[in-house]
Amino acid sequence: MEKGYPIYGVFFEKDRLGSFFAEAHALGFNQVVFMDGDRKSCVGLSEIVPEPDFSKLPIERQPVLNPALQLSSMYFMQELSRQIPAEEKSNLQELEEELAANLSKSRLMIPVVAKKLLKPGDKLEKGSFDLTFVKDKEGVMFLPVFADVLEFNLFNDKKQFQGVVMTIDRLRPLVQGKCEGMIINPRSMALKLTPKMIDGILKRFFEF
Template identity: 30%
Template structure:
Protein backbone atom coordinates (compact mmCIF):
# COMPACT_ATOMS: atom_id res chain seq x y z
CA UNK A 1 0.00 0.00 0.00
CA UNK A 2 1.41 3.43 -0.86
CA UNK A 3 1.64 6.29 1.63
CA UNK A 4 -1.11 8.11 -0.29
CA UNK A 5 -3.38 5.09 0.06
CA UNK A 6 -2.75 4.88 3.80
CA UNK A 7 -3.58 8.55 4.33
CA UNK A 8 -6.73 8.50 2.20
CA UNK A 9 -7.96 5.23 3.64
CA UNK A 10 -7.66 6.65 7.16
CA UNK A 11 -9.48 9.78 5.97
CA UNK A 12 -12.29 7.68 4.52
CA UNK A 13 -12.48 5.39 7.55
CA UNK A 14 -12.69 8.42 9.84
CA UNK A 15 -15.76 9.91 8.19
CA UNK A 16 -18.97 10.02 10.22
CA UNK A 17 -20.97 10.38 7.01
CA UNK A 18 -20.16 9.81 3.35
CA UNK A 19 -22.15 9.98 0.13
CA UNK A 20 -22.34 7.43 -2.67
CA UNK A 21 -23.53 7.63 -6.27
CA UNK A 22 -26.37 5.20 -6.99
CA UNK A 23 -27.80 4.46 -10.44
CA UNK A 24 -31.48 5.35 -10.72
CA UNK A 25 -31.82 2.60 -13.34
CA UNK A 26 -30.83 -0.22 -10.95
CA UNK A 27 -31.31 1.19 -7.43
CA UNK A 28 -27.78 -0.05 -6.79
CA UNK A 29 -24.40 1.71 -6.46
CA UNK A 30 -23.34 3.04 -9.85
CA UNK A 31 -20.49 0.83 -11.09
CA UNK A 32 -17.96 1.86 -13.71
CA UNK A 33 -15.11 -0.10 -15.23
CA UNK A 34 -11.84 1.82 -15.39
CA UNK A 35 -10.70 1.88 -19.01
CA UNK A 36 -7.02 1.54 -18.10
CA UNK A 37 -6.91 -0.80 -15.10
CA UNK A 38 -10.26 -2.63 -15.64
CA UNK A 39 -11.08 -2.16 -11.97
CA UNK A 40 -14.80 -2.20 -11.18
CA UNK A 41 -15.32 0.87 -9.04
CA UNK A 42 -18.01 2.89 -7.27
CA UNK A 43 -17.91 6.57 -6.39
CA UNK A 44 -18.00 7.82 -2.80
CA UNK A 45 -17.64 11.36 -1.52
CA UNK A 46 -16.72 13.14 1.69
CA UNK A 47 -18.99 16.07 0.80
CA UNK A 48 -22.60 15.95 -0.39
CA UNK A 49 -22.15 18.98 -2.64
CA UNK A 50 -19.36 17.26 -4.60
CA UNK A 51 -21.48 14.11 -4.97
CA UNK A 52 -24.38 16.13 -6.36
CA UNK A 53 -22.11 17.98 -8.78
CA UNK A 54 -20.81 14.61 -9.99
CA UNK A 55 -24.37 13.34 -10.45
CA UNK A 56 -25.32 16.44 -12.44
CA UNK A 57 -22.37 15.92 -14.79
CA UNK A 58 -23.50 12.32 -15.42
CA UNK A 59 -27.08 13.43 -15.98
CA UNK A 60 -25.81 15.44 -18.94
CA UNK A 61 -24.41 12.13 -20.31
CA UNK A 62 -27.86 10.53 -19.91
CA UNK A 63 -26.72 8.48 -16.93
CA UNK A 64 -29.17 9.31 -14.12
CA UNK A 65 -27.57 9.11 -10.69
CA UNK A 66 -28.85 9.82 -7.22
CA UNK A 67 -26.82 10.71 -4.14
CA UNK A 68 -27.26 8.43 -1.12
CA UNK A 69 -26.17 9.41 2.37
CA UNK A 70 -24.35 6.66 4.29
CA UNK A 71 -23.80 7.18 8.01
CA UNK A 72 -21.09 5.53 10.09
CA UNK A 73 -23.31 2.68 11.32
CA UNK A 74 -24.30 1.85 7.73
CA UNK A 75 -20.82 1.80 6.23
CA UNK A 76 -19.89 -1.82 6.95
CA UNK A 77 -23.14 -3.01 5.36
CA UNK A 78 -22.47 -0.78 2.36
CA UNK A 79 -18.93 -2.11 1.91
CA UNK A 80 -20.17 -5.69 2.34
CA UNK A 81 -22.70 -5.10 -0.42
CA UNK A 82 -19.91 -3.98 -2.75
CA UNK A 83 -18.15 -7.33 -2.31
CA UNK A 84 -21.40 -9.06 -3.21
CA UNK A 85 -21.74 -7.15 -6.49
CA UNK A 86 -18.15 -7.72 -7.56
CA UNK A 87 -16.75 -4.23 -6.93
CA UNK A 88 -13.04 -4.12 -6.10
CA UNK A 89 -12.24 -0.39 -5.92
CA UNK A 90 -13.53 2.85 -4.44
CA UNK A 91 -13.14 6.14 -6.25
CA UNK A 92 -13.06 8.40 -3.19
CA UNK A 93 -13.48 12.16 -3.60
CA UNK A 94 -11.95 13.73 -0.51
CA UNK A 95 -13.29 17.24 -1.20
CA UNK A 96 -10.53 18.19 -3.62
CA UNK A 97 -9.90 15.24 -5.94
CA UNK A 98 -10.39 11.51 -6.40
CA UNK A 99 -8.22 8.83 -4.85
CA UNK A 100 -8.58 5.24 -6.07
CA UNK A 101 -8.58 2.82 -3.15
CA UNK A 102 -8.68 -1.00 -3.29
CA UNK A 103 -11.82 -2.10 -1.45
CA UNK A 104 -9.99 -4.89 0.39
CA UNK A 105 -7.62 -2.30 1.88
CA UNK A 106 -10.50 -0.17 3.15
CA UNK A 107 -12.41 -3.00 4.79
CA UNK A 108 -12.00 -6.77 4.85
CA UNK A 109 -15.26 -8.66 4.82
CA UNK A 110 -15.17 -12.33 5.74
CA UNK A 111 -16.93 -14.28 3.03
CA UNK A 112 -19.15 -17.16 4.12
CA UNK A 113 -17.55 -20.53 3.45
CA UNK A 114 -20.07 -22.77 1.76
CA UNK A 115 -20.18 -26.48 2.30
CA UNK A 116 -22.39 -29.04 0.62
CA UNK A 117 -26.02 -27.98 0.93
CA UNK A 118 -25.27 -24.49 2.20
CA UNK A 119 -26.77 -21.35 0.76
CA UNK A 120 -24.70 -19.39 -1.75
CA UNK A 121 -22.65 -16.66 -0.12
CA UNK A 122 -22.71 -14.56 -3.24
CA UNK A 123 -23.17 -14.41 -6.99
CA UNK A 124 -20.84 -11.47 -7.48
CA UNK A 125 -20.06 -12.16 -11.15
CA UNK A 126 -23.74 -12.42 -12.01
CA UNK A 127 -24.59 -9.30 -10.03
CA UNK A 128 -21.85 -7.31 -11.74
CA UNK A 129 -22.85 -8.33 -15.27
CA UNK A 130 -26.52 -7.59 -14.51
CA UNK A 131 -25.64 -4.14 -13.23
CA UNK A 132 -23.54 -3.24 -16.26
CA UNK A 133 -26.18 -4.53 -18.68
CA UNK A 134 -29.12 -2.79 -17.01
CA UNK A 135 -27.27 0.48 -16.42
CA UNK A 136 -26.82 0.69 -20.18
CA UNK A 137 -30.15 -0.85 -21.26
CA UNK A 138 -32.22 1.52 -19.11
CA UNK A 139 -30.38 4.71 -19.98
CA UNK A 140 -32.93 7.30 -21.11
CA UNK A 141 -33.05 8.93 -24.53
CA UNK A 142 -30.84 6.41 -26.32
CA UNK A 143 -31.32 5.62 -29.99
CA UNK A 144 -32.37 1.98 -30.56
CA UNK A 145 -30.79 2.23 -34.01
CA UNK A 146 -27.29 3.04 -32.74
CA UNK A 147 -25.23 0.06 -34.04
CA UNK A 148 -22.38 0.55 -31.56
CA UNK A 149 -24.74 0.61 -28.59
CA UNK A 150 -26.62 -2.44 -29.90
CA UNK A 151 -23.35 -4.34 -30.25
CA UNK A 152 -22.30 -3.33 -26.73
CA UNK A 153 -25.66 -4.36 -25.26
CA UNK A 154 -25.57 -7.70 -27.06
CA UNK A 155 -22.13 -8.49 -25.65
CA UNK A 156 -23.23 -7.48 -22.14
CA UNK A 157 -26.40 -9.55 -22.38
CA UNK A 158 -24.55 -12.64 -23.59
CA UNK A 159 -22.13 -12.43 -20.68
CA UNK A 160 -25.00 -11.94 -18.23
CA UNK A 161 -26.94 -14.90 -19.65
CA UNK A 162 -23.91 -17.16 -19.35
CA UNK A 163 -23.65 -16.19 -15.68
CA UNK A 164 -27.38 -16.74 -15.17
CA UNK A 165 -27.01 -20.33 -16.35
CA UNK A 166 -24.01 -20.99 -14.08
CA UNK A 167 -25.52 -19.45 -10.96
CA UNK A 168 -27.38 -20.90 -8.00
CA UNK A 169 -30.25 -18.91 -6.51
CA UNK A 170 -31.99 -18.22 -3.24
CA UNK A 171 -35.73 -18.90 -3.40
CA UNK A 172 -38.19 -17.96 -0.65
CA UNK A 173 -40.97 -20.22 0.61
CA UNK A 174 -43.68 -19.27 3.12
CA UNK A 175 -44.02 -21.83 5.92
CA UNK A 176 -46.59 -19.93 8.00
CA UNK A 177 -49.26 -22.60 7.36
CA UNK A 178 -47.02 -25.59 7.94
CA UNK A 179 -48.14 -27.61 10.94
CA UNK A 180 -45.34 -28.27 13.38
CA UNK A 181 -41.69 -27.84 12.45
CA UNK A 182 -40.91 -27.36 8.78
CA UNK A 183 -38.86 -30.21 7.31
CA UNK A 184 -37.43 -29.46 3.83
CA UNK A 185 -37.06 -33.21 3.17
CA UNK A 186 -40.69 -33.99 3.93
CA UNK A 187 -43.25 -33.96 1.08
CA UNK A 188 -46.85 -32.75 1.32
CA UNK A 189 -46.28 -29.82 3.67
CA UNK A 190 -48.54 -26.81 3.33
CA UNK A 191 -45.97 -24.38 1.97
CA UNK A 192 -46.80 -21.28 -0.07
CA UNK A 193 -44.73 -19.34 -2.57
CA UNK A 194 -44.60 -15.53 -2.36
CA UNK A 195 -45.29 -13.51 -5.47
CA UNK A 196 -45.33 -9.89 -6.61
CA UNK A 197 -47.45 -8.08 -9.19
CA UNK A 198 -46.43 -5.38 -11.63
CA UNK A 199 -48.53 -2.35 -12.61
CA UNK A 200 -50.52 -4.45 -15.10
CA UNK A 201 -51.40 -7.02 -12.46
CA UNK A 202 -49.06 -9.67 -13.89
CA UNK A 203 -47.70 -12.18 -11.38
CA UNK A 204 -43.97 -12.76 -10.92
CA UNK A 205 -42.15 -14.98 -8.46
CA UNK A 206 -39.32 -13.27 -6.54
CA UNK A 207 -35.85 -14.79 -6.83
CA UNK A 208 -32.57 -13.73 -5.25
CA UNK A 209 -28.90 -13.91 -6.16
CA UNK A 210 -27.80 -13.99 -2.51
CA UNK A 211 -29.01 -13.71 1.07
CA UNK A 212 -28.38 -9.96 1.16
CA UNK A 213 -30.88 -9.47 -1.68
CA UNK A 214 -33.38 -11.74 0.10
CA UNK A 215 -33.02 -9.74 3.32
CA UNK A 216 -33.70 -6.49 1.43
CA UNK A 217 -36.95 -8.05 0.21
CA UNK A 218 -37.92 -9.64 3.53
CA UNK A 219 -38.70 -6.50 5.51
CA UNK A 220 -41.79 -7.89 7.24
CA UNK A 221 -40.53 -9.28 10.54
CA UNK A 222 -43.74 -11.27 11.00
CA UNK A 223 -43.35 -13.24 7.77
CA UNK A 224 -42.27 -16.86 8.10
CA UNK A 225 -40.04 -17.27 5.09
CA UNK A 226 -37.49 -20.03 4.68
CA UNK A 227 -35.04 -20.16 1.83
CA UNK A 228 -33.85 -22.95 -0.43
CA UNK A 229 -31.00 -23.06 -2.90
CA UNK A 230 -31.98 -23.71 -6.51
CA UNK A 231 -29.65 -24.23 -9.52
CA UNK A 232 -30.61 -22.70 -12.83
CA UNK A 233 -32.00 -25.98 -14.17
CA UNK A 234 -34.42 -26.06 -11.23
CA UNK A 235 -35.97 -22.66 -11.92
CA UNK A 236 -38.59 -23.69 -14.48
CA UNK A 237 -39.89 -26.65 -12.43
CA UNK A 238 -40.08 -24.37 -9.36
CA UNK A 239 -42.05 -21.57 -11.07
CA UNK A 240 -45.62 -21.26 -9.79
CA UNK A 241 -48.31 -22.01 -12.36
CA UNK A 242 -49.80 -18.52 -12.83
CA UNK A 243 -46.49 -16.61 -12.86
CA UNK A 244 -45.21 -15.05 -16.06
CA UNK A 245 -41.69 -15.58 -14.79
CA UNK A 246 -39.27 -14.54 -12.07
CA UNK A 247 -38.15 -11.11 -10.97
CA UNK A 248 -34.55 -11.47 -9.88
CA UNK A 249 -33.55 -9.23 -6.95
CA UNK A 250 -36.83 -7.26 -6.79
CA UNK A 251 -35.43 -4.79 -4.24
CA UNK A 252 -32.35 -4.26 -6.41
CA UNK A 253 -31.92 -4.49 -10.18
CA UNK A 254 -35.33 -6.14 -10.70
CA UNK A 255 -34.35 -8.24 -13.71
CA UNK A 256 -37.40 -9.91 -15.29
CA UNK A 257 -36.89 -13.50 -16.43
CA UNK A 258 -39.92 -14.54 -18.47
CA UNK A 259 -40.99 -18.18 -18.56
CA UNK A 260 -40.33 -18.38 -22.32
CA UNK A 261 -36.81 -16.99 -21.91
CA UNK A 262 -36.03 -19.43 -19.13
CA UNK A 263 -37.20 -22.27 -21.35
CA UNK A 264 -34.95 -21.13 -24.20
CA UNK A 265 -31.96 -20.71 -21.89
CA UNK A 266 -32.57 -24.14 -20.35
CA UNK A 267 -32.52 -25.78 -23.76
CA UNK A 268 -29.38 -23.80 -24.65
CA UNK A 269 -27.69 -25.00 -21.46
CA UNK A 270 -28.40 -28.63 -22.36
CA UNK A 271 -26.80 -28.38 -25.82
Protein backbone atom coordinates in the same frame (compact mmCIF):
# COMPACT_ATOMS: atom_id res chain seq x y z
CA MET B 1 -25.58 12.64 -16.25
CA GLU B 2 -22.56 11.17 -18.06
CA LYS B 3 -22.72 9.31 -21.39
CA GLY B 4 -26.48 8.99 -21.07
CA TYR B 5 -26.38 7.20 -17.71
CA PRO B 6 -28.69 8.60 -15.02
CA ILE B 7 -26.64 9.36 -11.90
CA TYR B 8 -28.12 9.70 -8.43
CA GLY B 9 -26.50 10.54 -5.12
CA VAL B 10 -27.16 8.54 -1.95
CA PHE B 11 -26.30 9.84 1.51
CA PHE B 12 -24.83 7.42 4.05
CA GLU B 13 -24.47 8.07 7.75
CA LYS B 14 -20.91 7.57 8.92
CA ASP B 15 -21.83 4.60 11.12
CA ARG B 16 -23.30 2.77 8.11
CA LEU B 17 -20.25 3.01 5.89
CA GLY B 18 -18.69 -0.14 7.32
CA SER B 19 -21.71 -2.30 6.48
CA PHE B 20 -22.00 -0.65 3.06
CA PHE B 21 -18.41 -1.53 2.17
CA ALA B 22 -18.92 -5.08 3.46
CA GLU B 23 -22.03 -5.52 1.31
CA ALA B 24 -20.20 -4.07 -1.70
CA HIS B 25 -18.23 -7.33 -1.96
CA ALA B 26 -21.52 -9.16 -2.55
CA LEU B 27 -22.29 -6.77 -5.40
CA GLY B 28 -19.04 -7.58 -7.17
CA PHE B 29 -17.34 -4.24 -6.50
CA ASN B 30 -13.57 -4.31 -6.13
CA GLN B 31 -12.62 -0.66 -5.93
CA VAL B 32 -13.78 2.52 -4.22
CA VAL B 33 -13.25 5.90 -5.88
CA PHE B 34 -13.12 8.94 -3.62
CA MET B 35 -13.90 12.30 -5.23
CA ASP B 36 -12.84 15.66 -3.81
CA GLY B 37 -13.63 18.31 -6.37
CA ASP B 38 -11.44 17.52 -9.37
CA ARG B 39 -9.23 15.20 -7.34
CA LYS B 40 -9.83 11.46 -7.56
CA SER B 41 -8.24 8.64 -5.59
CA CYS B 42 -8.89 4.90 -5.85
CA VAL B 43 -8.66 2.30 -3.09
CA GLY B 44 -9.15 -1.44 -3.39
CA LEU B 45 -12.29 -2.54 -1.56
CA SER B 46 -10.39 -5.35 0.20
CA GLU B 47 -8.04 -2.76 1.66
CA ILE B 48 -11.02 -1.19 3.43
CA VAL B 49 -12.96 -4.34 4.33
CA PRO B 50 -11.49 -7.83 3.71
CA GLU B 51 -13.63 -10.04 1.51
CA PRO B 52 -15.19 -12.86 3.58
CA ASP B 53 -14.16 -16.41 2.69
CA PHE B 54 -16.84 -19.09 3.05
CA SER B 55 -15.10 -21.71 0.94
CA LYS B 56 -14.30 -23.98 3.91
CA LEU B 57 -17.99 -24.35 4.78
CA PRO B 58 -20.07 -27.16 3.24
CA ILE B 59 -21.88 -25.85 0.16
CA GLU B 60 -25.30 -26.12 1.83
CA ARG B 61 -24.11 -23.87 4.67
CA GLN B 62 -22.48 -21.25 2.50
CA PRO B 63 -24.54 -18.06 2.21
CA VAL B 64 -25.96 -17.47 -1.25
CA LEU B 65 -23.71 -14.82 -2.77
CA ASN B 66 -23.35 -14.20 -6.50
CA PRO B 67 -21.17 -11.12 -7.01
CA ALA B 68 -20.60 -11.90 -10.70
CA LEU B 69 -24.35 -12.19 -11.28
CA GLN B 70 -25.09 -9.02 -9.34
CA LEU B 71 -22.46 -7.05 -11.24
CA SER B 72 -23.48 -8.31 -14.68
CA SER B 73 -27.13 -7.60 -13.82
CA MET B 74 -26.29 -4.03 -12.89
CA TYR B 75 -24.26 -3.49 -16.07
CA PHE B 76 -27.12 -4.88 -18.18
CA MET B 77 -29.84 -2.83 -16.47
CA GLN B 78 -27.66 0.27 -16.59
CA GLU B 79 -27.15 -0.07 -20.32
CA LEU B 80 -30.81 -0.95 -20.88
CA SER B 81 -31.92 2.26 -19.14
CA ARG B 82 -29.25 4.40 -20.77
CA GLN B 83 -30.88 7.48 -22.27
CA ILE B 84 -29.56 7.19 -25.80
CA PRO B 85 -31.11 5.83 -29.02
CA ALA B 86 -31.53 2.04 -28.95
CA GLU B 87 -29.30 1.57 -32.01
CA GLU B 88 -26.38 3.08 -30.08
CA LYS B 89 -26.54 0.42 -27.36
CA SER B 90 -24.12 -1.76 -29.28
CA ASN B 91 -22.95 -3.89 -26.36
CA LEU B 92 -26.38 -4.73 -24.95
CA GLN B 93 -26.40 -8.20 -26.50
CA GLU B 94 -22.95 -8.97 -25.07
CA LEU B 95 -24.06 -7.84 -21.62
CA GLU B 96 -27.21 -9.96 -21.88
CA GLU B 97 -25.12 -13.00 -22.78
CA GLU B 98 -22.85 -12.48 -19.76
CA LEU B 99 -25.88 -12.06 -17.51
CA ALA B 100 -27.46 -15.25 -18.86
CA ALA B 101 -24.21 -17.19 -18.36
CA ASN B 102 -23.96 -16.03 -14.75
CA LEU B 103 -27.60 -16.88 -14.11
CA SER B 104 -27.03 -20.41 -15.36
CA LYS B 105 -24.18 -20.93 -12.86
CA SER B 106 -25.74 -19.32 -9.80
CA ARG B 107 -27.41 -20.65 -6.70
CA LEU B 108 -30.58 -18.60 -6.32
CA MET B 109 -33.11 -18.13 -3.53
CA ILE B 110 -36.89 -18.13 -3.48
CA PRO B 111 -39.21 -17.40 -0.54
CA VAL B 112 -41.59 -20.13 0.59
CA VAL B 113 -44.04 -20.68 3.40
CA ALA B 114 -43.06 -24.11 4.69
CA LYS B 115 -45.02 -26.30 7.07
CA LYS B 116 -41.88 -27.01 9.08
CA LEU B 117 -38.57 -25.31 9.77
CA LEU B 118 -36.22 -26.05 6.89
CA LYS B 119 -32.59 -26.87 7.55
CA PRO B 120 -29.69 -26.35 5.11
CA GLY B 121 -29.75 -29.14 2.55
CA ASP B 122 -33.39 -30.13 3.16
CA LYS B 123 -35.28 -31.10 0.02
CA LEU B 124 -38.72 -29.70 -0.59
CA GLU B 125 -41.41 -32.32 -0.83
CA LYS B 126 -44.60 -31.74 -2.77
CA GLY B 127 -47.29 -30.34 -0.51
CA SER B 128 -44.84 -29.33 2.22
CA PHE B 129 -44.66 -25.67 1.22
CA ASP B 130 -46.48 -22.83 -0.50
CA LEU B 131 -44.85 -20.61 -3.08
CA THR B 132 -44.94 -16.84 -2.85
CA PHE B 133 -45.64 -14.62 -5.84
CA VAL B 134 -45.51 -10.89 -6.44
CA LYS B 135 -47.34 -8.65 -8.90
CA ASP B 136 -45.95 -5.75 -10.88
CA LYS B 137 -47.72 -2.43 -11.41
CA GLU B 138 -49.78 -3.95 -14.23
CA GLY B 139 -50.94 -6.80 -12.00
CA VAL B 140 -48.80 -9.42 -13.76
CA MET B 141 -47.74 -12.25 -11.43
CA PHE B 142 -44.09 -13.27 -11.09
CA LEU B 143 -42.05 -15.68 -9.01
CA PRO B 144 -39.62 -13.60 -6.89
CA VAL B 145 -36.04 -14.85 -7.17
CA PHE B 146 -33.07 -13.48 -5.28
CA ALA B 147 -29.45 -13.33 -6.37
CA ASP B 148 -28.11 -13.38 -2.82
CA VAL B 149 -29.10 -13.60 0.81
CA LEU B 150 -28.91 -9.82 1.23
CA GLU B 151 -31.62 -9.30 -1.40
CA PHE B 152 -33.69 -12.07 0.17
CA ASN B 153 -33.45 -10.46 3.61
CA LEU B 154 -34.49 -7.12 2.14
CA PHE B 155 -37.66 -8.77 0.83
CA ASN B 156 -38.18 -10.86 3.97
CA ASP B 157 -38.00 -7.95 6.39
CA LYS B 158 -40.94 -9.29 8.42
CA LYS B 159 -39.41 -12.78 8.63
CA GLN B 160 -42.52 -14.50 7.29
CA PHE B 161 -40.71 -16.62 4.69
CA GLN B 162 -38.04 -19.28 4.58
CA GLY B 163 -35.44 -19.21 1.84
CA VAL B 164 -34.92 -22.17 -0.46
CA VAL B 165 -31.84 -22.44 -2.66
CA MET B 166 -32.28 -23.64 -6.24
CA THR B 167 -30.65 -23.31 -9.64
CA ILE B 168 -32.54 -21.80 -12.54
CA ASP B 169 -33.24 -25.17 -14.19
CA ARG B 170 -35.02 -26.35 -11.04
CA LEU B 171 -36.92 -23.08 -10.77
CA ARG B 172 -38.28 -23.27 -14.31
CA PRO B 173 -41.09 -25.79 -13.52
CA LEU B 174 -42.40 -23.39 -10.87
CA VAL B 175 -43.19 -20.81 -13.55
CA GLN B 176 -46.56 -22.01 -14.75
CA GLY B 177 -50.26 -21.23 -14.64
CA LYS B 178 -50.93 -17.60 -13.76
CA CYS B 179 -47.25 -16.99 -13.04
CA GLU B 180 -45.85 -15.26 -16.12
CA GLY B 181 -42.16 -15.36 -15.29
CA MET B 182 -39.46 -14.69 -12.71
CA ILE B 183 -38.47 -11.34 -11.30
CA ILE B 184 -34.88 -11.15 -10.07
CA ASN B 185 -34.33 -9.00 -6.97
CA PRO B 186 -37.80 -7.39 -6.96
CA ARG B 187 -36.83 -4.79 -4.34
CA SER B 188 -33.91 -3.43 -6.36
CA MET B 189 -33.24 -4.12 -10.04
CA ALA B 190 -36.53 -5.99 -10.66
CA LEU B 191 -35.23 -7.85 -13.72
CA LYS B 192 -38.10 -9.75 -15.37
CA LEU B 193 -37.58 -13.05 -17.19
CA THR B 194 -40.40 -14.53 -19.24
CA PRO B 195 -40.72 -18.31 -19.70
CA LYS B 196 -39.34 -17.90 -23.22
CA MET B 197 -36.27 -16.08 -21.91
CA ILE B 198 -35.72 -18.71 -19.21
CA ASP B 199 -36.02 -21.52 -21.75
CA GLY B 200 -33.47 -19.73 -23.92
CA ILE B 201 -30.98 -19.72 -21.03
CA LEU B 202 -31.61 -23.40 -20.34
CA LYS B 203 -31.16 -24.28 -24.01
CA ARG B 204 -27.85 -22.41 -24.21
CA PHE B 205 -26.26 -23.52 -20.96
CA PHE B 206 -27.84 -26.82 -19.91
CA GLU B 207 -27.92 -30.28 -21.43
CA PHE B 208 -31.13 -32.29 -21.13
